[in-house]
Every structure is written in C-alpha cells, then in structure tokens.
Amino acid sequence: MKPVLRLALLAALCAGALLLSVRLGAVRLGVREVLDALRGAGDPTTVAIVQRLRVPRSLLAALVGGALAASGAVFQALLRNPLAEPYVLGVSGGAAVGAVAAIVFGVGASSAGVGLAAFAGAAIAIVVVLRMAASVGPTLDTRILLLSGVVAGAFFNACILLVLTFADTESFRSALFWMMGSFSGATWREIGLLAVLAGPALAVLFALARPLNLLAVGEETAQYLGVRTERVKLAAYGTASLLTASAVAVSGVIGFVGLVIPHIVRMTWGGDHRFLIPASVLLGATFLVLADSLARTVAAPTELPIGVVTAFVGVPFFLWILRRRGA
Incomplete structure (x- = not known):
C-alpha cells in the first residue's frame, strides 16, 4: 500500500474515533443526532452537549495526542534511543512545577492561568536542559542532552514535592488531578491556541524529516551527505520540546503516547520520518481520543484521569521493549 493511502486510512480511522468519542457519554447519541447537532439543528440540549462539551474535548485530545506522538518520533530519532519520549528531557517536570505552583499558591485562579504557568515552566526547563548540554562542549552531544534531561526531571520532581508540602487539601487534590491529565475543561480557546502553536511546529x-533519517544512521554519515547536524539537532530539540510544552499546558501530564505510538508506526511501516511523523500524528490523535472516551465511560459516572488509561497501555509496552532490547 502506498504511503498516501496509508495516511488516508489513518485519517479515516481518526475521523471514526472522533465521531465515536462525540457519541459516547452520559447521554448516548446516534450518528444522525451528532450530525444534526454539528449543524446547529435538532434538540437544543443535544446541540449544547455536542458543540460546547464533546466536540471541543475530542478535538483537544486529538491535537494533544498528535503533538505528543510527533514529538516522541523526533526525540527517538534525535537521541537515537527507542525508549526516548517527550517527557524524558524534563519538559513535563518543568510544566508540572509551574502548574502546581500556580494551583497551590493561587497565582493561576483559572485554567488559563494554570496553563500559562505550565507553559512558562516547560519553557524554562527547555532552556535549562539545553544550556546544561551545551556547556559540556562546542557540539550538542545527544547523550549529554539525555542525561541533562534526566537530572533536570529529577530536580523538578523534588520541586513539585516541595511545593505540595505547602498545599491545603483542595489545592493538593487539584494539583494531583492536573498532573494525571484531563480534557474535562476543554474550550475552543484552548483548541485555537494549541492549533496555532502546533501547526508551525509540525x-x-x-x-526536518530527511535530515532526521540521516541522523538516525549516524552524525558522521549525515555530515558527509551535507546535513548541518548541529542546526538540525537544535531545531529538532527546540521545536519538539515547544510542541510538548504546548500540549502539556492544556492537558496536564499524559505519558507514554510519545513512546508507544511512534514504535507502532515504525514496526508496522518502517522508520522513514517522511511517513513516520505524519502517521504518528494521526495515530497518536486516534489513540488519545479513544483513551479519553474510555476514561469517560469505563467507570461512569466517575471519570478516570487520562494519564491512568495511557499508563495501563504504555507500561506493558515499555516493559516489552526493554525485554526485546535485552534479548
């Protein structure tokens, strides 16, 4: 099957997942009811449920899933490590520090304030990790970059625990719920902001797909073939990190999407990043939309944190990768 047809198939799968997500919930809706509500026709209550609650939530889940999956594919190529994912470089830790501090100390009284604090924390983490890695030598060593991210992540986790010691019961619960990820407060404004940031980044x-293909082979080979490796590494790291920061700011910390999805695409259709990145976007969007649908319905009326659902899928897959690499 040609790559274009594969992408079309993945796009159709994503569209089906979005339609299923909009139908499922406390009030089950038929396909005709959903289509009528999207046009503003039919029962006013159904129109409000579809247009104000379910569609924004499903679209935000799709955008976040696509962003995290694309970032994971890029980080795995950049670090030449199949176990790399968007959060391994400390981005999520920095975002969590910003969001938790805003919640505990009342700086961000609204979801927008918490999201802004999370994005600021993630941006600071990106700069810190990059400066740590760049201070070792004239070139950006990906091994040092990985170690810097791990160290920074451990430091940010300690900062989170420190901030939580000053939290009351309500703010502690809010901070914990944010760190497990949720799309319950999705708005059209958040969708617009994430789309504006994610579009240029993607x-x-x-x-960068072709240079990443060459970097995956080796830096010396890439340089011999005319790739400016340092510029490519900086551009890939900075863009993928900002993409991750944008996703985390609107959804909280949702793990394993950036680890699992690129591997599924790579094992199924190969590692050409010209196909891998867009396919990861579509499959990541589909996966997170379905995971969010499961989180909303499996224990209804209680809603599970989306990070719990993705972890139940991601952890076994992660262990399987470790075992396979060991063998």
Whole structure:
C-alpha cells in the first residue's frame, strides 16, 4: 500500500474515533443526532452537549495526542534511543512545577492561568536542559542532552514535592488531578491556541524529516551527505520540546503516547520520518481520543484521569521493549 493511502486510512480511522468519542457519554447519541447537532439543528440540549462539551474535548485530545506522538518520533530519532519520549528531557517536570505552583499558591485562579504557568515552566526547563548540554562542549552531544534531561526531571520532581508540602487539601487534590491529565475543561480557546502553536511546529518537524533519517544512521554519515547536524539537532530539540510544552499546558501530564505510538508506526511501516511523523500524528490523535472516551465511560459516572488509561497501555509496552532490547 502506498504511503498516501496509508495516511488516508489513518485519517479515516481518526475521523471514526472522533465521531465515536462525540457519541459516547452520559447521554448516548446516534450518528444522525451528532450530525444534526454539528449543524446547529435538532434538540437544543443535544446541540449544547455536542458543540460546547464533546466536540471541543475530542478535538483537544486529538491535537494533544498528535503533538505528543510527533514529538516522541523526533526525540527517538534525535537521541537515537527507542525508549526516548517527550517527557524524558524534563519538559513535563518543568510544566508540572509551574502548574502546581500556580494551583497551590493561587497565582493561576483559572485554567488559563494554570496553563500559562505550565507553559512558562516547560519553557524554562527547555532552556535549562539545553544550556546544561551545551556547556559540556562546542557540539550538542545527544547523550549529554539525555542525561541533562534526566537530572533536570529529577530536580523538578523534588520541586513539585516541595511545593505540595505547602498545599491545603483542595489545592493538593487539584494539583494531583492536573498532573494525571484531563480534557474535562476543554474550550475552543484552548483548541485555537494549541492549533496555532502546533501547526508551525509540525511543519518544521515535517521539513526536518530527511535530515532526521540521516541522523538516525549516524552524525558522521549525515555530515558527509551535507546535513548541518548541529542546526538540525537544535531545531529538532527546540521545536519538539515547544510542541510538548504546548500540549502539556492544556492537558496536564499524559505519558507514554510519545513512546508507544511512534514504535507502532515504525514496526508496522518502517522508520522513514517522511511517513513516520505524519502517521504518528494521526495515530497518536486516534489513540488519545479513544483513551479519553474510555476514561469517560469505563467507570461512569466517575471519570478516570487520562494519564491512568495511557499508563495501563504504555507500561506493558515499555516493559516489552526493554525485554526485546535485552534479548
């Protein structure tokens, strides 16, 4: 099957997942009811449920899933490590520090304030990790970059625990719920902001697909073939990290999407990043939309944190990868 047809199939799968997500919930809706509500026709209550609650939530889940999966594919190529994912470089830790501090100390009284604090924390983490890695030598050593991310992540986790010691019961619960991820407060404003940030970032990553293919083989080979490796590494790291930061700011910490999805695509269709990145976007969007649907319905009326659902899928897959590498 040609790559274009594969992408079309994945796009159709994503569209089906979105339609299923909008139908499922406390009030089950038929396909005709959903289509009528999208046009603003039919029962006013159904229109409100579809347009104000379910569609924004499903679209935000799709955008976040696509962003995290694309970032994971890029980090695995950049670090030449199949176990790399967007959160391994401390981005999620920095975002969590910002969000938890905003919740505990009342700086961010609204979801927008918490999201802004999370994005600021993630941006600081990106700069810190990059400076740590760059201070070792004139070139950006990906091994040092990985170690810097791990160290920074451990430090940010300690900061989170420190901030939580000053939290009351309500703020502690809110901070914990944010760190497990949720789309319950999805709004059209958040969707617009994430789309504005994610669109150019994904375009940059698509443009870097060929250099990433060469970097995956080796830096010396890439340089011999005319790739400016340092520029590519900086552009890939910065763009993928900002993409992750944007996703974390609107959804909280949702793990394993960036680890699992690129591997599924790579094992099924190969590792050409010209196909891997867009396919990861579509499959990541589908996966997180379905995971969110499961989180909303499996224990209804209680809603599970989305991070719990993705972890139940991601942890066994992670252990399987470790075992396979060991063998």
